[in-house]
Amino acid sequence: MGMSAAAQFHVLAVDDSLIDRMLIERLLKTSSFHVTTVDSAIKALQYLGMVEDKLKGYETPEIHQNAEVNVNLIITDYCMPEMTGHDLLRKIKESNSLKDIPVVIMSSENVPSRINRCLEDGAEEFFLKPVQQSDVNKLKPHLLKSRSKEEEETQPINNNKRKQESSAPFNKNSYKIKI
Amino acid sequence: MEVGQMQRQWIDYTRSLFIEGFLDAQFLQLEQLQDDNNPDFVVEVVSLFFQDSHKLLNDLTVALDQKSVDFKMVDAHVHQLKGSSSSIGAQRVKNCCIAFRNLCEEQNIDGCLKCLHQVKQECCLVKNKLETLFRLEQQIMAAGGSIPLMELSF
Helix, strand or coil: CCCCCCCCCEEEEECCCHHHHHHHHHHHHHCCCEEEEECCHHHHHHHCCCEEECCCEEECCHHHCCCCCCCCEEEEECCCCCCCHHHHHHHHHHCCCCCCCCEEEEECCCCHHHHHHHHHCCCCEEEECCCCHHHHCCHHHHHHHHHHHHHHHCCCCCCHHHHHCCCCCCCHHHCCCCC | CCHHHHHHHHHHHHHHHHHCCCECHHHHHHHHHCECCECCHHHHHHHHHHHHHHHHHHHHHHHHCCCCCCHHHHHHHHHHHHHHHHHHCEHHHHHHHHHHHHHHHCCCHHHHHHHHHHHHHHHHHHHHHHHHHHHHHHHHHHCCCCCCCCCCCC
């Protein structure tokens, strides 16, 4: 079952710094990802099809879901004005339509409590800036795992073995904090 | 000057920038991201940094000149400068910013003013250094040569 012939992975990169957006875009494109960059968490949510509900904050009404947007991974800066990367992570994980998209957080500050909170709240990885090629190389496994999970879910119902399998929890302990 | 000589000059100059701490490994990362499809990537990012830092330094000058200094805002500007200098590998600027942030936390105005002066100097220095480097690169390419691959081995 070959994966390499599949469509390119689409990564949404969120960072308020233009320099960092340029960097992450080049790093991702070097790994053959298709990249979209936005400069705020709010724009990211809009891109993902979330529409503001003045009463309840951001949520995704069924009718407004942008069916054409197909984002396979979101990589976001932590420190951003108005809405942080952590807030963005929470909004994504609270959304039924978006919660399965892997989210990666980047930060220039090495704050263990911040890192742990992000990982506990569902971030797949936490990269310290400046992000390296070796960090970006860690993304493909998460994308391949998501893609194979998607493919499983579209299999015919008589494949009972799949239904009984539960996906192993992501091993967050494998993250090493850089000193 | 023939190409080989220019290339040796480029190598020596680049090496000196690393040894003197103006640049760190992140700068090499930038160079690795440059290729035939993105031949001006390094110059673009570096130019952007100097535009950005110019504005930030002006904002910092104004902010520290106020009767009642808003240290939170000063810190936010320095945080941004620290981030962008770190992203391009401008090590001395970055280190200055780290010291600057500590002084912000202490709300030490004199210290901050001294640091601001220092950051301005470091930005100026690294800008001149990089302009010299890019000029050398242009000369090499104009003469039909290519830029040597640089690796940190010290």
